[in-house]
Amino acid sequence: xxxxxxxxxxxxxxxxxxxxxxxxxxxxxxxxxxxxxxxxxxxxxxxxxxxxxxxxxxxxxxxxxxxxxxxxxxxxxxxxxxxxxxxxxxxxxxxxxxxxxxxxxxxxxxxxxxxxxxxxxxxxxxxxxxxxxxxxxxxxxxxxxxxxxxxxxxxxxxxxxxxxxxxxxxxxxxxxxxxxxxxxxxxxxxxxxxxxxxxx
Amino acid sequence: xxxxxxxxxxxxxxxxxxxxxxxxxxxxxxxxxxxxxxxxxxxxxxxxxxxxxxxxxxxxxxxxxxxxxxxxxxxxxxxxxxxxxxxxxxxxxxxxxxxxxxxxxxxxxxxxxxxxxxxxxxxxxxxxxxxxx
Numbered sequence: 001x002x003x004x005x006x007x008x009x010x011x012x013x014x015x016x017x018x019x020x021x022x023x024x025x026x027x028x029x030x031x032x033x034x035x036x037x038x039x040x041x042x043x044x045x046x047x048x049x050x051x052x053x054x055x056x057x058x059x060x061x062x063x064x065x066x067x068x069x070x071x072x073x074x075x076x077x078x079x080x081x082x083x084x085x086x087x088x089x090x091x092x093x094x095x096x097x098x099x100x101x102x103x104x105x106x107x108x109x110x111x112x113x114x115x116x117x118x119x120x121x122x123x124x125x126x127x128x129x130x131x132x133x134x135x136x137x138x139x140x141x142x143x144x145x146x147x148x149x150x151x152x153x154x155x156x157x158x159x160x161x162x163x164x165x166x167x168x169x170x171x172x173x174x175x176x177x178x179x180x181x182x183x184x185x186x187x188x189x190x191x192x193x194x195x196x197x198x199x200x
Numbered sequence: 201x202x203x204x205x206x207x208x209x210x211x212x213x214x215x216x217x218x219x220x221x222x223x224x225x226x227x228x229x230x231x232x233x234x235x236x237x238x239x240x241x242x243x244x245x246x247x248x249x250x251x252x253x254x255x256x257x258x259x260x261x262x263x264x265x266x267x268x269x270x271x272x273x274x275x276x277x278x279x280x281x282x283x284x285x286x287x288x289x290x291x292x293x294x295x296x297x298x299x300x301x302x303x304x305x306x307x308x309x310x311x312x313x314x315x316x317x318x319x320x321x322x323x324x325x326x327x328x329x330x331x332x333x
Binding site for chain 2: 073
């Protein structure tokens, strides 16, 4: 098991990058009821048999390690969500991409802690490779479909813009600045008013 | 902290770059590669990576590349970290928590001395054997 929600977020975001995606969209929304993450990628995608295998801890395509036959990222996530009243969904189409959605409920006693979200976001943005990543972050109850009007309860960062501003995202100097940047974005977030249109 | 803009980020970067260029150009060849597979993250690789970045930044070693990869294949010894630099053998360190990460910067990268208690792969077999005992 991973320790914190932020760790699951980073692990699943890494899957998206490793799927060879040109674009990874990471949406993170939390309020006092739940912590919700949506990771959409335009990577290789999976057919229904492959999705089933991804959920099986003792199945692995062995592409990463020829001698290892476990793959624990998705199975851990599903197990902890099912044990804590959370929800999840995996939608994938071969050759098109994958979307993994999950929501942790704050009121369950066994829900993992949030963990260090700033590091998780900064590190998700800094994986090696040639891909765009867009992180949408929303605080408070707000419909994810209505992310087009930026205000103080949300922010959006793009890997391409950060990469241009910093030159690269690998040196310790760039990483320290990126972390500072994400910290300042997080600290400036204001909890949104209840959005009447947000009904589950 | 006031909310930073991308322009602020560019400005800070330009300042840092000036500092960096005055320092040892050798830094550019130093690479720290942190295993960030599921088992690495479970063992705290996120904190390890942050500790490397903080220690390097505090010591002005801002040109050192810190990279993230999947599992390095030594899951029993996570978090695992590979250090690649000239004048030193390439080493995979294991059980690297935040404190060990800071020691790697101080001893391996700055002092050019191996941290023998945490070596898990690559250098001469006798060194690895010593620490298994």
